[in-house]
Amino acid sequence: MVTIAADTLERAVWDILATVEDPELPISIVDLGLVRDVRIEDGRVSVRLVPTWIACPALGVIRRRVRDALVSLAGVRDAAVDYTYDEPWTLERVTARGRAQLASHGLSVPRCRFAEPPVCPYCGSHDVVAESLFGPTLCRATYLCRSCRNPFERFKPPAEA
């Protein structure tokens, strides 16, 4: 058993969490804002995640990926990964890098609220129409741009309270 200083292990845990990707989007779960907290006690790591959409089929995959990543770390004796309902997942939880990654994936990403005017990710026009609130995944809505005539998808968080 390798013994590793607590702060070194905590850094290693965050580093490896940053390598775990969402299975439906090219973005790490840290940039997507899923990690609520990390606790480490005597080599036992406990990570609490905030679910994006409660019915998202990726939640189980993410949980497994996180656990596998954690137990592969030297100094980790055991890992528990749980979802918490303590707080809702909101757009504010997504990092600036995460927004950039979602945008380069071709998604329109609201700055603060889903209710704000949508922007075409291709030409930047506001002259767009919502086609459907329900897109190819639970977290995407579909639109049409009337300026450049492209269809596009917009990142959709649960409705603002």
Added chain:
Amino acid sequence: MPGVLTAIADPSVRAAFREWLVRIADDELVIGHRHSEWTGFGPDIESDVAMSSIAQEELGHGRAFYEQIAQDEGSDIDRLAFGRAPHEYRHAALLEQENDGWEYSIVRLVLYEAFEVARLRLVAASGQEPVAGLARILTREERYHGLFAETWLTRLAGGPPEGPGRVQAALDAAWPDALGLFEATSADDMLLRAGVLTSSPAAQREAWIDAVRPVLDRCGLALPTAAAREGGRRGEHTPAFDRLLAQMTEVWRSDPEARW
């Protein structure tokens, strides 16, 4: 970490709250299954995807509530969802009825979503964590279902002459079952007395009628006057549920021990 039920000291209150969790989960499971029957059959591709997404979400919500029970009782959530006898399910009859045309499904969605949001707010205010937190989160997700439902209701009721008549007939058919959502049992009394719930089924029903009335008014629909048809909350279901349950559980029953 103790779950929501373990944390309730009084066994009668615990049993009553469990009953409420089962009701919520069963409502979601059954309506989710009904919505999913539109997959591949929606009137247009967007509505097909929308109804399928709503189905997926309701099934996921049902799962989250079953998990709360299973976690406390050390049981298997698939067995909880699929392994009970028909009379052990506690959903209201509204949710088990066949999809009798798109207009019926839309009317049912409008009526149920209004009910569901109000019920989630009650649970959110119950102080019973983590279920209260779950309910707060779900209230935000449900908003999009309600928007979709009301948009379609407006479109159908405002259509050519045939539309309003068909929507009104669907509303008349759904109404007694919708009132059955508020069927009271001793569990409701128990939770009211314990202060877990802050509104009686009768008061919830009045608030729900106040919420759906303006929506129906705007669409030129008349509020039906028929009385409630009850039984679902006590485990009495219609033949439509026997058929649904048989189909829904067919794969699970083929090998209940299988890990998927």
